[in-house]
Amino acid sequence: MQQVQIAGISWYKRENFDRLRAMFKDGHKLHDTYDEWLAAAESGRKELEKRGVRVICVDVDPNEFPAWCASQGLELNAAARNRFASERAYQFVMGEMGENVP
Structure with missing residues (x-):
């Protein structure tokens, strides 16, 4: 079976x-x-x-x-954005593959 590497990356709307930049604790680094x-x-x-x-571009919505x-006990920073994008990408791919995938 061929393995596919997947990356969820944070993506912002204009x-x-x-x-978002103002609300991120590390927004000054963007x-x-x-x-x-x-x-x-x-x-x-x-x-x-x-x-x-x-690559799956995951919209980071300011709401x-x-x-x-808050629900994860995380600060609004790069680590949280990376985790958010990874989780959303995983959910997206699993939805594409169907619920029968282990």
């Missing part, structure tokens, strides 16, 4: 970027503008795909993400 962030994110996504990784972090 209209939410500034709001790019200053959405366009700068998007260029870097697209570059990273393409690099992963070149290596054969299936949903803080509630999810």
Whole structure:
């Protein structure tokens, strides 16, 4: 059986970027503008795909993400964003494959 490597990456909508950046504890480490962030994110996504990784871009919603972090006891930071994206990507892929997959 061939194994497929999957990566969930945090993705932001233009209209939410500034709001998210302000709420993240490490928001100052993100790019200053959405366009700068998007260029870097697209570059990273393409690099992963070149290596054969299936990339799933997971929208980080400014209403949903803080509630999810609170329910998990996490701060709003990169570690939480990575975990959120990984969990959502896993849920997406499992939904694609059906419930009978171990």
